[in-house]
Amino acid sequence: MVNQKLVNQFLVDQIEHKITPLYMLENFSEIKVETPVDKIIRQIRSLITSGQLNAGDKLPSERQLAEKFAIGRSYVRDAIRKLEFYGIVKTMPQSGTVVAGLGITALEGLITDVLEIEDTDFASLVETRVLLEIKSAMLAAERRSSDDIISLEKALTAYETKLAQDGQAVEEDLLFHLKIAEAGKNKVLKSLMLIIIPDIIKSYATLKVCNSDTVSKTIDEHRQILDYIIQQDTEAVQKAMQLHLQDVLGFSRKSI
Amino acid sequence: MVNQKLVNQFLVDQIEHKITPLYMLENFSEIKVETPVDKIIRQIRSLITSGQLNAGDKLPSERQLAEKFAIGRSYVRDAIRKLEFYGIVKTMPQSGTVVAGLGITALEGLITDVLEIEDTDFASLVETRVLLEIKSAMLAAERRSSDDIISLEKALTAYETKLAQDGQAVEEDLLFHLKIAEAGKNKVLKSLMLIIIPDIIKSYATLKVCNSDTVSKTIDEHRQILDYIIQQDTEAVQKAMQLHLQDVLGFSRKSI
DNA sequence: TTTCTACATTTGGTCAACCAAAAATTGGTC
DNA sequence: GACCAATTTTTGGTTGACCAAATGTAGAAA
Missing domain, CATH: 1.10.10.10 (Winged helix-like DNA-binding domain superfamily/Winged helix DNA-binding domain)
Structure with missing residues (x-):
């Protein structure tokens, strides 16, 4: 900022004319990255x-x-x-x-x-999400308490309600997944998911991933996952989560 | 802070005596968490x-x-x-x-x-690290370029040198693992590892994990992993990394 | 010489004031 | 009435100054 000020002042003095400063600012905006x-x-x-x-x-x-x-x-x-x-x-x-x-x-x-931690690509994001989600689900199936089940049920209901009402529920979707991570009892894993969730939502918003024909399937998949977690079937929940995320991953690959 | 000031002033006025303020500050420090x-x-x-x-x-x-x-x-x-x-x-x-x-x-x-993102436990940390590391290694085996190999070789040499010199090389160790993540071409994954690495190092420092009898084994494991990455043997590198991290995980379980 | 106390300095914490850009308002013109 | 330009107000950006705690230091007492 200081540099820009000085440079601008210098150029103003040097040129000695009244020039529209807009152009100059525009000219130097790339320097100020x-x-x-x-x-x-x-x-x-x-x-x-x-x-x-x-x-x-x-x-x-x-x-x-x-x-x-x-x-x-x-x-x-x-x-x-x-x-x-x-x-x-x-x-x-x-x-x-x-x-x-x-x-x-x-x-x-x-x-x-x-x-340079900011600039990420969607493919990496989804790839990492799949990794974290599957592990979370497996841990959740392993360690879930009865309280976790109640919490998960509530989150799933909220998701379904919002979906029936507005036709989309990206936040509620991710919140459900977050609850799964919570049930996994791994704070670090949950924290990492918290970190990438905003990026995921951002990408969702720009790509408009949500289309109606996949909606009903998504609901079924969610409930299936929850069931497996309740049954503590680690293997099954792994496959179910993988399948559930497959669509998103495929979509991202297609759109890039 | 404002509250604390006001409360202190109030109490000072109320008591009307000169009391050593250290005690009072100590008394209220728990409020100011x-x-x-x-x-x-x-x-x-x-x-x-x-x-x-x-x-x-x-x-x-x-x-x-x-x-x-x-x-x-x-x-x-x-x-x-x-x-x-x-x-x-x-x-x-x-x-x-x-x-x-x-x-x-x-x-x-x-x-x-x-x-509450700060307070984590070591078990979660290690568990998550294993997850990220294995995935990184597998991706590295899949996608590594010839430049990556050079970079990895260099990191490994630096690790071995430092180890022979000082008897420990925690940073170089982690740096090697970071290079693996880099070779995996997944920026998000690498960023997440960057986030948890400081915590890992902190835990290492407090627990003094490094003992000399495992050193030579660690070196062999590192080189083995690198070889598998070079050969692009995904399955083998997965097993090797798992084995390599097993000791750390076991140690953490033991020490808690 | 050593140790302890009182003082001076340095430190990060905190705040209020100033700046330029953006928005909101106003006044005038068509 | 609608639109445009000038002006005022509001906004986040930026700065320097002040504060209390922590530290360093010097001098007096033992």
Whole structure:
């Protein structure tokens, strides 16, 4: 942002004419693909790779970093917050921020990838979803409690009701699947599903996957899965879930 | 924070004595388990559940929220940033923040879980890791390019070198596994592994899993896996990876 | 010399004020 | 009445300043 300001001012001074600034902004918009936060993350990464920052080291204070990068401290805080979210650094109040116990090599790879974690393709998304879903269903069949059954029944009813009412129920569908993950008693697995669910919904919205002829089949499949979970038939639920997700996967392959 | 201040002031006024404030702070520290950001997220959630906020709606301006919650705007911004990270809201500069296309039901479940995404248990972690790793290895065997092989060889060498040198190489170990995920060409899968890797390393550090007698076996297993990937033997690599991770899984079960 | 206390500094946490872009409003014109 | 342009208001973006806790330091007492 600072760069853009300076560049704009410079060009305005240089040209000495009144030009519609819209054009110029448009011209430079592609330069600004890198948000200030990403910029700082990249800088910190270079600090680590250059050996100035080792694992366990306390990194410079937010003020120093802000001054060094010629940028507001808020940006530095945001960047640190983001790195902390990924477990790369750990910040202690009134004490400082330290690099987590990772080695340099691992850190280097991690930070690089954090920046490009956003752009995913639908095929990978579906592929991963299938993996997680099947495992969740199998775990659910293994470990479900009686409370889980009640919860699953409720979610399935909500799904069917919404579907009969509006003709679509993407959220309720996914919520049912989430309940399955919950019944699987694996918090990490559930968390990961939580992470990819928004992406799935986004893709659903853009691709308009839901068409009416598959609706009735979907309902049957859901109930079938629930039945198998109740019966604790691990093998059967695996096959059923695979079959259930097959349509989505096929659709995605077709539309790409 | 505001609440704490007020409460403290109130008690100080009421008691009318000079008491060491350390004790009081300690006394109330358990109340403050809920950070201001979580508090706001919870509030926004109640706004949604009470029907005052529907999907697609523009939520109140940051200033209004800050005033309503009697809290600094920074906290509101942080909360919104966090919600945006999970894809629950979308904020447009100089325009406003809107609730993403999710339905109320899904939102409710999601926001609740976002708050408790941190606390995981090691068993779930390992279980999930095994799932992701095996799939990654199988995909890698299927899709690896010649460049991937070079990259994997390099990672494996780095691992062996570090191991011979320091007697342990947790980061290099995981980095090798990450390269496998990379060769699998599934960005989502790799991203998920990136997310859980820090937790794994943390657990490793606390449990001190690495003991020397398993080291040589681990090296052999790694090379075996790489060979299978090179040969594109999906079945074999599945079994090899399963075997390789078995020790870790068994160890975790034993130590809990 | 060692240790402890009081003070000064540094730290992340928090906040209020300012900025530019976007929206809403107003006023005028056709 | 409808439409357009200028202006005002509102919005998120950004910044610097202030706060309390934590840390470092210096000096006095033992």
